[in-house]
Amino acid sequence: MYLDLMERSLTGAAHGMEETGERGRNGRVAKLVSEGYKPISQTMLGRKRLRNVRWCTERVLKDGVPGDLIETGVWRGGATIMMRAVLKAYEDRTRQVFVADSFEGLPPPDADRYPADAGDRHHLIDELAVSLEEVRANFERYGLLDDRVRFLKGWFADTLPEAPIDSLSVARLDGDMYGSTWDALVNLYPKLSVGGYLIVDDYGAVKGGRQAVEDYREEHAITEQIETIDWTGVY
Incomplete structure (x- = not known):
């Protein structure tokens, strides 16, 4: 019941403003820009991709897969809040949730290093x-801000090589670009435990991100095997 309520609240469904995720990220962003729309939701994932975060996190706990959890590219934090909520629900007191983002938007494309990002x-x-x-x-709004939530502020190329992570059970990538996904x-990926999950949010939506994975x-x-979540997300 607790995690069901978290899912509804994070997507805005509990407030009658659910982001379904079916229009695609570009469509949602266009709506934000053109209409000045400020959704209550803390995520643009929609129910399917947020439910996948929950499922993967629950699965590694049930299977005893070792390692912390991370999302790279968090927007308002919804996916990582769900990760932390699952740890709370299962009374896991050992794992950390890493919240990695510049918190300043996306970097300009480095087309010399990553040609796939040209014009992004x-x-x-x-x-x-x-x-x-x-x-x-x-x-903090959900009572989930504690010392097991670790913020990594900066570009992924700068923060991830030095991140204090020994192993991961769930890694969720939402970089929107080839370079961010590659970094x-x-x-x-080398820190992902056997039996763990790698999730890629924009595999279907961003050609550069998909190319980085391939x-x-x-x-x-x-x-x-790459498993499909919805029109864009895979794991």
Whole structure:
């Protein structure tokens, strides 16, 4: 019941303003920009992708898969709040939830290093920049802000190589670009425990993000099945 209520609240459904996630991120952002719309929800995932976060987190707890949890690219923090809520519901007192974001929006594309990002305009969308203070306040709103929530502020290329993470059971990537996705894969996938889950939010929505996943899988001969969550999310 607690986690069901969290799901409804985080998506705005409990307030009659659910973000379904079916329009796609670009459509949702366009609505935010054109109409000045400020949803109550703390996530743009919609019910299916948020439910996947919950399922993966519950699964690693039930299966005893070791490791902390992380999301790279958190917007208002909804997915990581759900991760922390699952740990609370299962009375897990050992794992940490890492909340990785610049908290200043997305970086300009580095087309020399990542040609797939040439022309990317995500860095121009102010609505994607949510401050660290706002995300912390969202955790606090649900009574989930404690010393087991760790914030990694900065570009992934700078923060992830030095992140104090030994192992991961769930890693959720939401970088919206080839470079951001690649940096997360390079630094986090080697720490993913056997039996753990890698989730990619924008595999279907962002060509560059999908290409980063495919390039990394090919380079490291990764053959695990990619499972579909909805029109864009996979794990």
